[in-house]
Amino acid sequence: MGIDDELEADVKSQEETLEEWCRVLLQAFELEGVEVDVNGVLSVAGVAAHSVVRPAAPLTTFIAGYAAGMARGIGQATDADSMAAALDVARKAAIDYTEPGTEAE
Incomplete structure (x- = not known):
């Protein structure tokens, strides 16, 4: 097995681990029928981490999930x-974010 094969396997x-973890969490919250776009969530987390600060990633995804x-819950959307x-x-909020006290370029 070469380095590329090992990287691909990793x-x-x-x-696979993330998909399994997602299923475990959904089951723990009794949400088995809910489909989660894991890559979409990770993408938003990445944008927040790079546009704001690294710890903004979990905070951003938590608040997005809550919203x-x-x-x-109120029937506004599927x-x-x-x-x-x-x-x-x-994603848009993270991209548009500028630190307070600084001006956007």
């Missing part, structure tokens, strides 16, 4: 639509 293992849950909208808002 990436697959990480993806999606609230939208779904699971998929509420999650997509929340991730879009979080």
